[in-house]
Amino acid sequence: AITVDPATQGARIDRTMYGVFFEDINRAADGGLYAELVQNRSFEYTTDDNKSYTPLTAWTVTGGAQVVDDDGRLNARNRNYLSLDAGSAVTNSGYNTGIRVEDGKKYDFSVWARAAGRTALTVSLQDSGGALATARQVAVKKNGWARYRATFTATRTSSAGRLTVATADAAALDMVSLFPRDTYQHEPNGLREDLAEKIAALHPGFVRFPGGCLVNTGSMQDYSEDSGYQRKRSYQWKDTVGPVETRATNSNFWGYNQSYGLGYYEYFRFAEDIGAMPLPVVPALVTGCGQNKAVDDDALLKRHIQDTLDLIEFANGPVTSKWGGLRAEMGHPKPFHLTHIEVGNEENLPAAFFARFTQFRAAIQAKYPYMQVISNSGPDDSGTTFDTAWQLNKDAKVDMVDEHYYNSPQWFLQNNDRYDSYDRSGPKVFVGEYASGGNTFKNGLAEAAYMTGLERNADVVKLASYAPLFANEDYVQWSPDMVWFNNHASWGSANYEVQKLFMNNVGDRVVPSTATGTPSLLAPITGAVGLSTWNTSAAYDDVKVTDADGNTLLTDDFSGDAGQWTHTGGGSWAVQDGQYVETSDTAENTMVQAGDPSWHDYDLHVKAVKKSGK
Template sequence: MSRTARLRLGLGAGAVLLATAALPAPAHAEDVTDYSITVDPSTRGPAIGKSMYGVFFEDINRAADGGLYAELVQNRSFEYSADDNASYTPLTAWTVSGGAQVVNDSGRLNDRNRDYLSLGAGSSVTNSGYDTGIAVRDGETYDFSVWARADAGTTLTVTLRDSGGTLATARRIAVTKSGWARYRAAFTASRTSATGRLTVASGAAAALDMVSLFPRDTYKHEPNGLRKDLAEKIAALHPGFVRFPGGCLVNTGSMQDYSAASGWQRKRAYQWKDTIGPVETRATNANFWGYNQSYGLGYYEYFRLAEDTGAMPLPVVPALVTGCGQNKAVDDPALLQRHIQDTLDLIEFANGTATSKWGRVRAGMGHPRPFDLTHIEVGNEENLPNEFFARFTRFRAAIQAKYPYMRVISNAGPDASGTTFDTAWKLNKDAEVDLVDEHYYKSPQWFLQNNDRYDSYDRSGPKVFVGEYASQGNAFKNGLAEAAYMTGLERNADVVELASYAPLFAAEDSVQWRPDLVWFNNHASWGSANYEVQKLFMNNTGDRVVPSTATGTPSAQGPLSGAVGLSTWATSAAYDDVTVTGADGATLLSDDFSGDASRWTHTGGGSWTVQDGQYVQTDTAAENTMVQAGAPSWHDYDLHVKAAKKSGKEGFLVAFGVKDTGSYYWWNIGGWNNTRTAVEQAVDGGKSTLIDKPGSVETGRAYDIDIKVRGRQVTLLLDGQQWGSFTDDKPAEPFRQVVTRDTKTGELIVKVVNDQSSAARTAIDLGTSRVSSRARVTTLTAAPDAVNTETSTAVAPQTSTLTGVTRNFTYTFPANSITFLRVGQG
């Protein structure tokens, strides 16, 4: 068997066989290759900072309480409210036996912990924990505590059980003081369970608050600490920074303080002073994502997480312009000044001496040494760029006047393009902002098409922080697309200074957003395919780009083709006079709904009926109510439709190029709560925005909508006036590469993504004669639709050794793979 045949056999069978064969693979003139990669080590590429890749934590998908925060008792202070979630009461997650009621009066524990439980004599209260219950492991210790007020001599009995019986020996706690006091006990689990229940019973009348059960074995053994397995998954990434606490938590809700003067605001933007000090004195708050947040995981704990994982802390503070669809600028000079001062106080909390006002608070919490904060972000995804920037400049001026070393980060709005994005970037450039935060959630195709996004960015302008990005799925195909895109981030490390996938965590039984990097339940956690991609890049970044080039994949694109469709989003709308005319003038579809709607196929939700010669969708709660007509082969046509909004939150969705329920284009007129008009492209369920402008529709007014498709060019007209146009002809390149150098080890790291169903035999020229004959190989490969679950890790790295490496050698990258070759320098 020839060397070439043996190499093909080994690599075709996967990286594990390659490790066994350990075959040299020098190039020969007669070798036939699909691609070539040429490395130029004599040219210095951009340096890559140690903090380039990090993590972004937001309390979404129950990421904090019931997640990273290790507390096992849900609603421990009886503060749940209908303000948090319509289904909540102060006794959510609790079951009472006997007489008990939640009280909010002057006998409370403190002004910020306002509710407490009044428990009658001989009564008990039981907590169900999160998910299926309170999870404990055999032999591990759990620390119980409660704030209680009762007559001295009262005894509290605390038990931990599941349906199978006792999980730990019961504890009896004697109340020794007449006022509020904290009482403690410890449990050692006698067996493992994920369905435990904690019960507190009292022989006499008692008041209870802050009922708590904590695993003693928290991450780094911190008190009031973090769930160990989740924190360890962050640590395993070796993040360069931790961005916190949001996200939409930062700039949604009231900007007022938590105080009697403001009516005890429960729906407030996240404010750091609410979250520090003893946990029983911290505020609780309605979470933007539809539940309650206790702030047990607060700013101090975030700073400790960054420190414990070796990461740079990167807090985000509100700029008094709400985001995430709320789009309101708060016009209150005194309140603005108070938030600016709060931000200065935050920096002092992080960096001040232990004798300064806020440094003393930090020291009192157990950390006299400063946290060395160097970056702070003001605002998040504001869709009002001028109003945001007027406030941002006030923050930046005050921060840099007192702390000139502080890098103050701005943002570019909620998407990767559009009017808001362009306006924000112009303001940021003109003001010479340090860093601009870009966010985008796109289809895998968008990531494959936009590897060159930062190639053309101004090298002398603000640096980029890609603070939130993901390809809208947790299958390996999503990870492949993200990996291909990350090669472009690294290649442009002189522009892209920081980057973090988002969101970080999701509880599998409480999901507000998909995809997510790490999934968990009350007893287990697992990294997604995307997590494995991030981990591979974050642990093999290198510190300087080595310029390299690669051949591309030939591709041929036909005309944009597909059926047409009508849809709504939380809106009732009426459509009429739909016509589709071919470029040759032939009528492909004409429907004035004078009869039935038999030519339309209902593929979405909602309720469609023909009413008075119109096709009407009446359900104002339904999202994406798509109906479609025509053939997937239609191309080069004109689509005309009349539309009128009847009621609801938004406007119209007119689709074209419809392939199936997950792949289409639509003109979203009056979307995002009737504030924006955009063209979106969906590919396999993931959407990307192609054009985005401010825009709204009037209820009851009829609009003429025309869409002209020619080849891959589309022109859109609203009431006879051209609104916009685009050409969708950018190739989605499936073969991407970047090369970096690890100065510490002296290795070149050749990183290659092959996002296609066939192997890619590739000639590699390292451009230097000083090459070690052996290379370390790490490969991620799996079926495109493979996902990781609690019980199955379909996407996991495989390591091997490649021998016979020379300056010029040939390597076959497996189908659907990400491969890192670490090659020593002679």
């Protein structure tokens, strides 16, 4: 029996308790959440970034063209441009399979261009089957850089589109861009709608960004410091704001390039659009994630501390301030209401980290006493480094400590009581990254069970986010992930459904309860797995399952009128090692299988089919 005394009030649960953690890992940003369809739009890829890259990665030239870096460049942070010979053309292949366009939808093309005389650009969209839209003419009118635009309306749907820019006379091109008109909430320089909607549907309390290892690895120097045009830089917010054509490309810890088109302004705007608290992470001048080095450069540390103060001014400062003014220029005069900031990520050198963290915190709280400055406890959930970090956090009376753990489902089930014994007078806890090692139902269930322990301890655990959030199925470097996608579809995992359930049902208070008796063991899940639908009305006859393109995968009869079930896929299934395994092969089973590597090829749409005449 479970006994609940409604008169006893437990801990208050903050509305912000469950959130999301976005990191550009698994190509989650460019070719993912950031809606830009052109890859390497500014010809900035280099072999130093990644051995497979050149300045013409994702481009093919017909005729003559050279990538040029000279005084005629667009600006100091966008150094390369393409010099295209008269009568030549250049074609971009987009990300993964190509450029995704949908029949009837609008796509906005833009390019920075200049030509010695006037020239006409012909811009077209096509795939191997021919044109995907009517080609557009763009007149380049001057010998100085200017931005030119055109709009396409797609006449077919394709995930393998190509964008071609051809020129009659010689022309220089940079920042060749194609955006779907339908970005999330129609924001300019916006986000891919289905991916943003999946996050929005969670109703997250906060968005932690931009990393992760992305933040505290690589050079801590600025793009142009030491005249080296630093690549492989840690994520530094000033690189990512202002007009997109002035944001220098970077190669990141996860081995590929970031355009920074999705930058700090876009993160703040997205958090605001979905009603979530923004929670940025800045580097603490300790290089983590296996590299474990402290950066000993006092001037650089001071610069990063000042950058962090400037970040707060960018988020909250008046429009008359330098950085608040930039925010206003970018389109958001009102503040973003930043209240929490994290310094450092998973730091493995507690003493070196604390020597730097305390300087950040002192400077931040001197200027912005209301800011909560979040520290961390390193990469492990226990051990000497963890204990040392926690002791330092307690001694320094830190507001909140970020803990990360990636463990087995068993660990999550066995550690439900982890926070029952945490010191109530010490720092609060932010579980900034956690996952139980898989995307199966069993993992989701173990995480759900664990989250009841987080919630029971809502007086100590203030924030929690599953990690990582996104994976592009063609570039998976970390799995499991909460939401998966390719060029034309996205799908949430079992873990996503668990997060959605908790985030959409955040209670006000914990109601203390006690349980007696021995719960019976759950039987292992075996047998039929299928799709069941309940007929609510006599007007409906069948249930139809289609894929994303509307092709019927099956139609099943309701066995009677209203108040009847229909079942599909009722073949033989078993759970082995936490995966659903198909043990008999019928078309129906193949369609609805979960846990199999091919399951996500199906984007299923279930429709009730009306009886004729009703």
